[in-house]
Amino acid sequence: MTVGYELISKDGAARRGRLTTAHGTIETPAFMPVGTAATVKCMLPDSVKATGAEILLGNTYHLMLRPGAERVEKLGGLHRFMNWSGPILTDSGGFQVMSLSKLRKISEQGVTFQSHVDGKSHELTPESSMKIQHQLDSNITMCFDECTPFPVEKKDAAESMRLSMRWAQRSRDAFVDRDGYGLFGIVQGSVFEDLRHESIEALTKIGFDGYAVGGLAVGEGQEAMFSTLDFTTPSMPEDKPRYLMGVGKPDDLVGAVERGIDMFDCVLPTRCGRTGQAFTRRGTVNIRNARHAEDPRPLDPGCACPCCRDYSRAYLHHLFKTGEVLGLMLLTWHNLAYFQEVMAGLRSAIEGGRLKEHAAAFRTEQALGDI
Numbered sequence: 001m002t003v004g005y006e007l008i009s010k011d012g013a014a015r016r017g018r019l020t021t022a023h024g025t026i027e028t029p030a031f032m033p034v035g036t037a038a039t040v041k042c043m044l045p046d047s048v049k050a051t052g053a054e055i056l057l058g059n060t061y062h063l064m065l066r067p068g069a070e071r072v073e074k075l076g077g078l079h080r081f082m083n084w085s086g087p088i089l090t091d092s093g094g095f096q097v098m099s100l101s102k103l104r105k106i107s108e109q110g111v112t113f114q115s116h117v118d119g120k121s122h123e124l125t126p127e128s129s130m131k132i133q134h135q136l137d138s139n140i141t142m143c144f145d146e147c148t149p150f151p152v153e154k155k156d157a158a159e160s161m162r163l164s165m166r167w168a169q170r171s172r173d174a175f176v177d178r179d180g181y182g183l184f185g186i187v188q189g190s191v192f193e194d195l196r197h198e199s200i201e202a203l204t205k206i207g208f209d210g211y212a213v214g215g216l217a218v219g220e221g222q223e224a225m226f227s228t229l230d231f232t233t234p235s236m237p238e239d240k241p242r243y244l245m246g247v248g249k250p251d252d253l254v255g256a257v258e259r260g261i262d263m264f265d266c267v268l269p270t271r272c273g274r275t276g277q278a279f280t281r282r283g284t285v286n287i288r289n290a291r292h293a294e295d296p297r298p299l300d301p302g303c304a305c306p307c308c309r310d311y312s313r314a315y316l317h318h319l320f321k322t323g324e325v326l327g328l329m330l331l332t333w334h335n336l337a338y339f340q341e342v343m344a345g346l347r348s349a350i351e352g353g354r355l356k357e358h359a360a361a362f363r364t365e366q367a368l369g370d371i
């Protein structure tokens with residue numbers, strides 16, 4: 001069996017499941033911390049594990065540029081290289097090429113681009129992306145696709161989606177099947193219902209171990225994202241995991257789980273942890289704000305992470321005002337722990353058939369705002 005998915009229980013459109021890979025299982029709904037350059041920034045792997053995360057995300061684009069997929073392979077693969085023994089999912093590179101590199105050229109063959117690091121030119125195709133993700137020893141490989149930009153004319157969205165579907169077939173053909181390793185297709189079609197359905201049909205005909213919703217979290221806003229999910233997830237295979245790429249804030253996670261999404265990845269908890277923005281059950285807190293300068297209380301008294309357990313807001317404020325690295329570490333740890341707590345709450349609410357009440361209570365508490 002490649003990557004196995006077990007649907008344990010449902011609550012409306014929401015699902016409680018379990019993914020099994022060669023490097024361990026993942027309880028879903030799940031949030032994947034982003035480990036772009038083979039590290040979850042500011043965190044030791046054991047600390048990431050302590051937050052409750054079971055699976056990490058890596059990036060083909062960054063790792064092919066530095067240190068190179070061949071080198072990671074020679075050193076035993078990404079798990080060994082970064083000392084993460086759990087499952088790893090890697091994105092296929094197309095999205096990052098478009099958002100990071102210079103002088104990109106897209107053709108039927110693939111994309112050519114100049115590295116944002118040293119300006120050297122590179123090519124990514126469905127075949128080379130599959131090879132790189134194999135060299136990294138990724139448990140879940142993502143198809144090579146084009147993330148359709150937003151806003152977009154419908155005819156351009158159709159053209160972009162159809163290119164991604166042809167690349168999905170080539171990705172499937174080039175993927176090396178191994179027990180405990182899987183390949184996920186990526187649904188495109190922007191915010192257009194018929195295009196999303198055409199994409200799902202094309203991907204299910206090819207057959208994948210999971211299906212991602214791509215082309216969202218690209219500036220469309222939460223309302224358009226949720227309405228797109230409303231007509232997309234119900235048509236996705238019920239017996240395979242659904243992964244919403246690049247999402248999101250805590251309330252995005254809750255709303256998307258209510259709409260049938262099982263997996264997420266987002267840079268927010270780690271990136272905001274480094275800029276002093278904390279996510280808490282009562283909304284966000286900017287620890288650099290002067291109001292925290294003498295506040296002896298923890299960031300979130302309801303949180304059991306080391307940041308909230310052992311340090312005051314005043315101390316965190318001091319660390320950020322002085323640019324001390326410990327501040328970045330503590331707030332990153334807290335944010336990741338909070339995101340995992342949101343997911344654990346959703347998993348148990350679905351199991352208990354009380355997701356509606358749980359989501360309502362979540363939103364009420366978020367709206368209270370920090371005191």
Ligand SMILES: Nc1ccc2nc(N)nc(O)c2c1
Nearest residue numbers: 095147214215216217245246
């Ligand atoms: N918002 C996002 C984030 C990552 C993505 N990665 C791929 N491969 N495709 C997309 O459409 C993405 C969208």
Ligand SMILES: [Zn+2]
Nearest residue numbers: 303305308334
């Ligand atoms: Zn905390």
